[in-house]
Amino acid sequence: MCGIIGVVASTPVNQLLYDGLMVLQHRGQDAAGISTAEGSTFHMHKGPGLVRDVFRTRNMRALPGNWGIAHCRYPTAGSAYNFAEAQPFYVNSPFGLMLAHNGNLTNAEELKQQLFKLDLRHINTNSDSEVLLNVLAHELQRAARGTVLDQDAIFTAVRGVHKRVRGAYAVVVMIAGYGLLAFRDPFGIRPLVLGKNVTPEGNEWMLASESVPLDTLGFERVDDAAPGEAVFVDLDRNMVRKQCAETHALSPCLFEYVYLARPDSMLDDVSVYETRLRMGEALAAKVRKIIDPAEIDVVIPIPDSSRPAALQMAQALGIPFREGFVKNRYIGRTFIMPGQSTRKKSVRQKLNTVGQEFAGKNVMLVDDSIVRGTTSHEIVEMARAAGAKKVYFASASPPVRFPNVYGIDMPTRGELIATGRTDAQIAALIGADELVYQDLEALEESVRACNPNITGFDASCFTGNYITGDVDAAYLDAIEQSRNQKPAAQQNASEDDDEAGNTAQQIEMFVRRPGQE
Known part of the structure; x- marks a missing residue:
């Protein structure tokens, strides 16, 4: 029951992501994080606590860029007290990926073994979200034509994720130099809502766990991502949707409505x-x-x-x-x-x-x-x-x-x-x-x-x-x-935890797009 948001806009998105997290705070109070991208550089700030406590003015100024993702954490896997598991998660290969996940994988332990023994990937936390990120990274590597990544390869990678991963997942992912990817598990257990904002510079796109951030931030609700569907928005703000699951059926969680x-x-x-x-x-x-x-x-x-x-x-x-x-x-x-x-x-x-x-x-x-x-x-x-x-x-x-x-x-x-x-x-x-x-x-x-x-x-x-x-x-x-x-x-433990401002992580990552000088 985490809250996730992804935005591709024509202007800086740091305030949009922060405001969106504020209205999704009910979905997770354990930790919060925002990642943005400017050119070929990822910027990220995350830490334990409520959104208002994790982010200060200096943190927001260090999050430039016109597209990004955000997450507020409600712990379901891993440890509620390991703040290294605050999201988004990052992996540098291939291409550079930043991921935020709502849900819980039921075959995470099996996937960990596969990633280590077959995919040669190391998982550094107990979080199933890091497992999901590395599965996606491996499938992108397999689908890409060398150093070239296109929409067909991205959707093929999501198809590979659906074949390997079980459980509930709604995901937003930043692919460095390419754009924002979002997808939902084949049963649609956890929600994912798509919204659009029409500006003189063209359409802006947002995906979120609920429609409330869309309403409060001036986006029009377009649709819900279908079970098994992937949505990709490139850096020119062109949006494409594709069904990536061989079998799919809408079976949302009743507790969302309760x-x-x-x-x-x-x-x-x-x-x-x-x-x-x-x-x-x-x-x-x-x-x-x-x-x-x-x-x-x-x-x-x-x-x-x-x-x-x-x-x-x-x-x-x-x-x-x-x-x-x-x-x-x-x-x-x-x-x-x-x-x-x-x-x-x-x-x-x-x-x-x-x-x-x-x-x-x-x-x-x-x-x-x-x-x-x-x-x-x-x-x-x-x-x-x-x-x-x-x-x-x-x-x-x-x-x-x-x-x-x-x-x-x-x-x-x-x-x-x-x-x-x-x-x-x-x-x-x-x-x-x-x-x-x-x-x-x-x-x-x-x-x-x-x-x-x-x-x-x-x-x-x-x-x-x-x-x-x-x-x-x-x-x-x-x-x-x-x-x-x-x-x-x-x-x-709760009252003795360190203040969010003292333990929050500030990370800047320089990621070059393949073939870039």
Whole structure:
């Protein structure tokens, strides 16, 4: 669940990339990076922390050039505490490549062995994104005619990547001296949106994880990259698209619509906001089967992503909608905070109750999902402490019973509160008087109603069915073993990390285009 952006413009792009990262900050708070190109030189600055903390004026001045890429990191592979894994990643051969990746590869370990033994390439971190970069570099080397690289060779290389790589990936890549390449995995699990800005100097192009950067930066949303499709924009701002996967089928991640994406985004021709309204309607129908609406005095959302569903549910049930929690905007999203103790500590810093909305009432709390249950338990306790008589809890998504291996940090079954438990048992654990989960069919229909062309979804965290076909019990066991072996100091560290400004990397690279004097 990282945020990526790629831009080819007629004017300097450093501010565009920075502003774009700011509106994608919800997709990753661990690290941020920007790379630009001027002539045959790459410029890059990256480091740990929020976008606003990583970049200072002096850093922005050192990022000249009219095209570039940017990334905000949410760690899913490698270590959340190894800042060498901040992106973009660079490799100098062939041609010079700079890559930013959103997603997670499921065959990264196998590819590492292939790269070392067959491709003679060295991987310097534990990041699967560096693996993906080196696979692409090798395929470009194979496809190029000596020192000559053209569009056919670039698309052939992407075709080679699709044949070797499994998992979820949306990627933006700078090829020194040639242009910007972007592509999406054959299932379209992670999103990638294409936008255009018409200027007197010609078209400018942007690709991003969501449509929000396009909206805020004056670009018109053109389309979504199709599953398996590659988009190439040369340095004269000519754009070409080509399908590069032998088989492909749109199966976007359902959790993007439930939680990950901003409500004002469009993904795969689907309004995230509209899907969440529909989730609320479906959830109201489910509530009626379990709880008499007359027993509910007020519907209260858990800020922020559950608000549209809660609003629509309240309207459908004819129950007052109230804002009972006030959110501290300066606390990060607890779901993506590393370390369970940090997550528990931050809940009460993040939310505070409006007492009069709870005192003496039977309240229905609505959240987008329940993953570990830590936040839900704390919130129920806060509602009771504020005077609620009864606390009902509704989740706009089904029970999360299985790990997600495609780019969301919910990797171990033992951490998921719904694994092996009934709804009644989960309700007891979080302290609710009653718990209502959304049905999977209703959730899928909430998205499909906005775009009937979507025939399938990645719903693996709800069903345990992994659409890439290469995830089995042994794979999940290996992930859990790796996670459990992480030192306790790493699992709980956060406040003692170095400030981003002190550890950020500033890298300039001189890369000559083949044949250039």
